[in-house]
Amino acid sequence: MISKGRHNETSRRPEPFLKWPGGKRWLWRTLQALVPSHFNRYFEPFLGGGAIFFALCPKRAILSDINPDLMNTYIQVRDSVDDLIEGLSRLTINRRTYDRIRNTNPNNTVERAVRFIYLSKTAFNGMYRVNQQGLFNVPFAGQQHRKLFESQALRAASTRLQRRELRVGDFAESLAAARSGDLIYCDPPYTVLHNNNGFLRYNESLFSWSDQKRLAKLADDAARRGAWVIVSNARTDHVRTLYPDFDAITVYRSSCVSARADSRRRVSEFLFVSRT
Structure with missing residues (x-):
């Protein structure tokens, strides 16, 4: 059909x-x-x-x-959006937090998605880039009065991703x-x-x-x-x-x-x- x-x-x-x-x-x-x-x-x-x-x-x-980190983020938005929002809500946008998050390498899939979204939102020019060793290497963009995330947008995306196949x-x-x-x-x-x-x-x-x-x-x-x-x-x-x-x-x-x-x-x- x-x-x-x-x-x-x-x-x-x-x-x-x-x-x-x-x-x-x-x-x-x-x-x-x-x-x-x-x-x-x-x-x-x-x-x-x-x-x-x-x-x-x-x-x-x-x-x-x-990109496995990108696809993991989509999977967590689809399957664990409440946990993802909770993790993001605990973070603030400043250089100290940015440096701490950039230097972490969490094993938990939700925490990896939190890290991915945080870095992509707070890095210079919104770039997510890694070097040949797979390490994130984009500098902090500064405060810039930006929002880290919007709960409504993440929940809407989660709804749209339901029953869609996500693959690496x-x-x-x-x-x-x-x-x-x-x-x-x-x-x-x-x-x-x-x-x-x-x-x-x-x-x-x-x-x-x-x-x-x-x-x-x-x-x-x-x-x-x-x-x-x-x-x-x-x-x-x-x-x-x-x-x-x-x-x-x-x-x-x-x-x-x-x-x-x-x-x-x-x-x-x-x-x-x-x-x-």
């Missing part, structure tokens, strides 16, 4: 509870016109902040990411599982701030060119099986050659990487849409 793809639940759509680098809240209005009105399952293998999932509100969803894994697993009538949205790590000459070198540290080619092949395979596939990516000639059988749509947004709003510039990205 094919389930309706949009407006599946009558309650107010929750906002993402995490700010994530490369988040796609800004893209939803454009993407909404490209999403089929009916589809079976929804796959999002680069979940990040989940902006498209929360906007789309599909009844059947398989959400995944290769490589994107290949999700794309290989998609079948005819499914919808896939892929938002791999990439940068839009370098030209064609610098793109390959710069992105090796984010998402290698080998990964890009692997993603394009798996996306094409899924489309040939009858799935709807949409991929966000950098707008470069190198990337365009990977998707010859997809429509390429150019979308624009303001860069969010500068600390000063007046120095952020307009950048462009590609949306690759399968012709299923």
Whole structure:
């Protein structure tokens, strides 16, 4: 049976509870016109902040990411939101608490989610980044009069995540599982701030060119099986050659990487849409 793809639940759509680098809240209005009105399952293998999932509100969803701490946080929001809120409510935003939380490595899954949310909310520019040793290495952002969390937002997200599958894994697993009538949205790590000459070198540290080619092949395979596939990516000639059988749509947004709003510039990205 094919389930309706949009407006599946009558309650107010929750906002993402995490700010994530490369988040796609800004893209939803454009993407909404490209999403089929009916589809079976929804796959999002680069979940990040989940902006498209929360906007789309599909009844059947398989959400995944290769980041185990990120996916654990989603699982705790879904399954243990009261405990999560209680843990967050005991924390204050200051440098001493920030340094203490950053230097902990809890084994308890709820405590790990508390740590993840706290650091992502209080780190500079809302970034969650680890070094090659897996240690969080973003400096404290300062007080900035920000809220650490909103109980209502977390509970709304918990409601939306009920009965959705949450997995840790490589994107290949999700794309290989998609079948005819499914919808896939892929938002791999990439940068839009370098030209064609610098793109390959710069992105090796984010998402290698080998990964890009692997993603394009798996996306094409899924489309040939009858799935709807949409991929966000950098707008470069190198990337365009990977998707010859997809429509390429150019979308624009303001860069969010500068600390000063007046120095952020307009950048462009590609949306690759399968012709299923």
